[in-house]
Amino acid sequence: MKNLKKATKVDFATYLGVTVSFVIMYILQTGGHLSSSIAGQLVPICCFIVMAVSLNLVVGISGELSLGHAGFMSVGAFGGIIAAQSLAGAVPFAPLRLTIAIVVGALCAVIIGFVVGVPVLRLRGDYLAIVTLAFGQIIKDLINCLLVGYDSHGLHIMFNISGLKSINDLHLEETGKAIIKGAQGAVGITKISSFPAGFILVMLALVIVLNLIRSRSGRAIMAIRDNRIAAESVGLNITKYKLMAFVLSAAMAGAAGALYGLNYGSLVASRFDFNTSILVLVYVVLGGLGNIWGSIIATVVLYMLPEALRQFSNYRMLVYAIVLILVMLATNNDQLKALLRRIIPTRKEADAQ
Amino acid sequence: MLKVNDINVYYGAIHAIKGVSFEVNDGEIVTLIGANGAGKSTILNTVSGLLRSKTGSIEFLDKPLGTVPAHKIVERGIAHVPEGRRVFLQMTVEENLEMGAYTRPNAGVAAHLERVYEQFPRLKERRRQIAGTLSGGEQQMLAMGRGLMSDPKLLMLDEPSMGLAPILVEQIFEIIASLHKAGTTILLVEQNARMALSVADRAYVLETGKIAISGTGKELAASDEIRKAYLGG
Numbered sequence: 331m332k333n334l335k336k337a338t339k340v341d342f343a344t345y346l347g348v349t350v351s352f353v354i355m356y357i358l359q360t361g362g363h364l365s366s367s368i369a370g371q372l373v374p375i376c377c378f379i380v381m382a383v384s385l386n387l388v389v390g391i392s393g394e395l396s397l398g399h400a401g402f403m404s405v406g407a408f409g410g411i412i413a414a415q416s417l418a419g420a421v422p423f424a425p426l427r428l429t430i431a432i433v434v435g436a437l438c439a440v441i442i443g444f445v446v447g448v449p450v451l452r453l454r455g456d457y458l459a460i461v462t463l464a465f466g467q468i469i470k471d472l473i474n475c476l477l478v479g480y481d482s483h484g485l486h487i488m489f490n491i492s493g494l495k496s497i498n499d500l501h502l503e504e505t506g507k508a509i510i511k512g513a514q515g516a517v518g519i520t521k522i523s524s525f526p527a528g529f530i531l532v533m534l535a536l537v538i539v540l541n542l543i544r545s546r547s548g549r550a551i552m553a554i555r556d557n558r559i560a561a562e563s564v565g566l567n568i569t570k571y572k573l574m575a576f577v578l579s580a581a582m583a584g585a586a587g588a589l590y591g592l593n594y595g596s597l598v599a600s601r602f603d604f605n606t607s608i609l610v611l612v613y614v615v616l617g618g619l620g621n622i623w624g625s626i627i628a629t630v631v632l633y634m635l636p637e638a639l640r641q642f643s644n645y646r647m648l649v650y651a652i653v654l655i656l657v658m659l660a661t662n663n664d665q666l667k668a669l670l671r672r673i674i675p676t677r678k679e680a681d682a683q
Numbered sequence: 684m685l686k687v688n689d690i691n692v693y694y695g696a697i698h699a700i701k702g703v704s705f706e707v708n709d710g711e712i713v714t715l716i717g718a719n720g721a722g723k724s725t726i727l728n729t730v731s732g733l734l735r736s737k738t739g740s741i742e743f744l745d746k747p748l749g750t751v752p753a754h755k756i757v758e759r760g761i762a763h764v765p766e767g768r769r770v771f772l773q774m775t776v777e778e779n780l781e782m783g784a785y786t787r788p789n790a791g792v793a794a795h796l797e798r799v800y801e802q803f804p805r806l807k808e809r810r811r812q813i814a815g816t817l818s819g820g821e822q823q824m825l826a827m828g829r830g831l832m833s834d835p836k837l838l839m840l841d842e843p844s845m846g847l848a849p850i851l852v853e854q855i856f857e858i859i860a861s862l863h864k865a866g867t868t869i870l871l872v873e874q875n876a877r878m879a880l881s882v883a884d885r886a887y888v889l890e891t892g893k894i895a896i897s898g899t900g901k902e903l904a905a906s907d908e909i910r911k912a913y914l915g916g
Contacts, residue, residue, distance in 0.1 A: 546785075553771050553782050560769035562733060564829060565757025565786040 341540045344623040348536065352529040359525060367637060375633050376528025377403075377590040380535045382613040382625040384582035387539050389611065390620035391548070392575035393555030394451070395459040398466030399610050402580040403587035404602035405442050406435030408473055410588025411516045411597065415509045416480040424522040431522075432531065432588045439584025442469070443577040451572040454558070458576075466607050473599035474513045481506025515598030516591065523593035531589055532626075535582050539622060542578070551575050616657055684709045684868055685730070685761075685837055689739035692722075692729050699725050700736070701892040707837065707870050712863050714871040714879040714900070716913060717889035723872040724766055726889075727839050730870075731763035732756045744836070758786045762835035766842045766872075768822040770829070772815035776806050779814050779825055783832030792832075799828045802858065802865075820851035827858065831867075838862070839870045844878060856882055876913035880904040888913070 355372060358364050381403060388396045410431035421427045442465075450461045477488040477495065481503040488500055490512050497508045510516045542548045550571045554561040562568060591597050613632055617624030635653060639646045660666055685707040692700035700722045707713045715723045728734045730741055732753035741748040743759055751759065762783075771779050780799060784792045800807035803824045809817065814825060823843055830838055840859070844852040856878050863869060863882070873879035880886055883900035888909065896903065903909050 549778075549782065550785065553774070556771040556773050557769045559733075559765050560771060560826070560829075561782075562753050563731065563757075563763045563765050563769070564783050565754045565833065567752070567754040 337544060340623065341544075344536060344540070344626070345533070347623070348529070348532060348626065352525075356525060356529075371633065371637065372525045373523050373528045373593045374590060375630055376525070376532050377586040377593075378610065378613065378633055379532050379626050379629045380582055380586035380589075381610045382617065382629045383532075383535045383539055383622055384579040384586070385610050386614045386617070386620065386622060386625045387542070387575050387579045387582075389614055390618075391539075391543060391555070392551050392572055394572065394576070395456065396462045396576070396579075397459050397604070397607055397611070398446075398462030398464070398469075399579075399583055400602040400604070400606035401462070401466035401469040402439040402443065402583035403590065403606070404469055404473060404599060406439045406584025406587030407591030407597060407602065408476070408510060408516060408587075408599070409438030409584065410435030411519055411591045412478055412485070412509055414522060414588075414592055415507065415516075415519065416485055418520060424520075425524075425527070428522045428524075428527055428589070428592060431592060432527075432585045435588025435591075436581040436585040439580040439587070440577055443580030444573075447573050447576040447580075451576060452569055462607075463604070466602075466604055470599045470603060473510070473515075476510050477512055478510040479506055479508045513598070515596060515601075517596045519592060519595055519597065521593060521595060523589050528589060531585060535585075536622065538578065538582070542575075543622075547571060547574060612654065616654070616661075618661075684744060685870065686742040687726070687730065687739075688741070690726075690729060690736035690741065691738045692725055692734055692736050694725075699892055700729070702739070703889075703892070703894055704739070705887050705894065705897070707868060710863075710866060710868055711884045712859070712869045712871060712882055712900075714873055714883040714886045715889055716873055716876045716879050716886060718913075719874070720891075721889040722892045723889055724841050727763060727841050727870070727872055730756075730839065731761060754786075757833055757835075760834075760836035761839065762830035762833045762837070763839045764826045764830040764841060764843070766845065768819065768826050768845075770814040770817075770822050770825050773813065775811055775813055776817070776825055777810040779829055780806070780832050783829035784834075786833055791834075795832060795834060799831050802831070802861065803828050820847050820854065823847065823851075823855060824858070827855075831862075835867075837868045837870060839872075841872045842874060843871075844873060844875045852878060876909070877904075880909075 359369055359372065381399060385396065385399045388394055413434035414427050414431035417427055417430060421430065446461060446465050450458050475490045477490050477497055477500055479486045479497060479500040479502045482505065486500040486502060488495060497511045502508065508517060550566050554566060554568055554571055558568065613629045614625055616632065617628030636646060636650055639649050642649050687706065688704050689702050690700055691702055703726060715726060717723050725734060729736050732748065732751060743761060748756060771782060780796055781792065784795065805821060806824055806828055809821065814822065817825060827840065827843065843855050847855065852875065859869060859871065860882050871879055871883065880900045880903055886898065886900050886903045887894050888896040888903065896909065
């Protein structure tokens with residue numbers, strides 16, 4: 331281990347930590363030792379870890395503020411639900427159907443990521459934040475207009491712009507199934523998400539992001555964040571690398587969305603609203619910008635926290651906010667930082683030794 | 684090597700460069716001098732593709748650069764060291780230099796790194812140090828070294844003396860002279876006219892977007908007009 335770089339060691343520790351936590355939780359879950367509220371949170375936590383890790387790629391590594399990450403999750407969720415529900419007959423094996431749904435969800439998010447990213451990433455400044463903020467709202471309203479059903483003739487998709495149509499206007503056959511019923515959202519979803527699938531997705535996201543950061547392209551992305559003009563002067567194609575980070579991040583959010591959507595019996599588009607985007611951003615910021623394992627820990631702790639605070643009933647969100655502020659104060663405290671550095675040497679000091 | 688012919692550059696409605704033409708020959712140091720806002724940096728940014736000229740042409744090694752995007756121009760052999768020591772503050776010195784070789788195949792990079800370290804021994808001492816902790820002069824050396832890492836045929840330096848103590852300015856110009864001796868062609872933009880003219884083969888004086896005077900470095904340094912306007916009498 332000694333001749334390995336410090337960064338590589340941190341990466342391996344991250345993989346190891348995630349794997350060990352998964353194995354422990356999985357044994358507890360299959361043994362029936364988990365309360366139903368905790369067991370029910372396992373898959374969403376995996377989804378939100380993937381969300382935080384992927385958002386960290388844009389906000390921490392690429393240095394662009396994106397406020398619509400939940401929008402990509404939404405696109406992936408409904409794309410994945412349509413794929414999984416309509417393939418229920420053709421692909422009876424649930425794990426395979428889930429895999430297809432996740433791939434479809436990721437692809438849908440990639441397409442939308444390009445549409446949003448290509449024009450916006452050419453601009454400098456806060457435009458990405460503004461546009462992604464709007465995108466998150468628009469996508470929610472668009473999905474509220476969506477009517478999708480499936481019968482032996484295949485998929486029926488209708489866009490209910492006037493607001494007057496209902497699922498009956500799709501004229502499905504007797505045996506047909508409604509998949510998305512406009513503002514009622516997706517209904518009658520067969521739950522096929524599982525904790526092991528969530529773990530695999532988290533590991534996949536980690537392998538992609540950690541390897542990207544250590545790669546040639548990752549170095550370019552961070553160079554652009556550090557100094558755009560210098561990056562341009564050494565011959566980096568700024569738009570290409572920003573787009574690479576943004577679209578890759580969208581793809582992972584889409585995959586996480588598909589897994590999330592297929593974990594519930596029904597799902598409405600307003601689940602993925604501005605608050606959800608901000609929630610993920612909070613995970614990323616509190617975990618540390620550019621710090622991948624920090625994102626994971628922040629997600630797990632902050633996702634569990636509202637549940638753990640149930641005893642405070644009405645004051646729950648108040649306590650949640652106070653905890654957030656305390657964490658921020660504590661992590662910015664110089665003495666505490668010095669203590670942490672003694673336990674975990676930073677890169678600069680490790681290099682100096 | 685570089686032929687700039689009648690370029691006009693605008694910032695919105697502002698006509699910043701008004702029909703400038705000049706050329707840089709193989710092996711020369713050519714300097715553009717002039718006051719603040721004369722358009723010196725704008726010309727460099729136009730050559731390196733960050734800005735576009737509305738008219739005229741820019742040719743490098745007999746090939747037009749007109750519509751080539753900035754990141755491709757580096758591959759053609761022009762390195763631009765931008766104004767104000769723009770180094771990657773969070774990377775180490777060596778990582779900064781490696782970034783300079785981004786457009787090149789990996790094979791020759793290690794040998795080239797050693798060559799840059801020979802020219803800038805100070806950078807070798809600090810190779811593992813984070814660039815943000817370097818002094819101003821060292822950051823300028825790092826920016827120049829990074830420019831050299833792409834093995835350019837033409838090195839464009841934008842105000843390398845800016846904000847440096849006189850002794851460091853002298854050091855930087857010694858390095859420029861030694862790069863020239865080693866055969867690098869240099870296009871130098873400077874406000875420090877005295878130092879720039881002392882190393883330059885030829886010089887162009889810019890005034891409000893136009894070339895006012897041109898000549899060899901010695902001629903201009905001896906000219907009364909230049910002495911009064913730029914060299915303090």
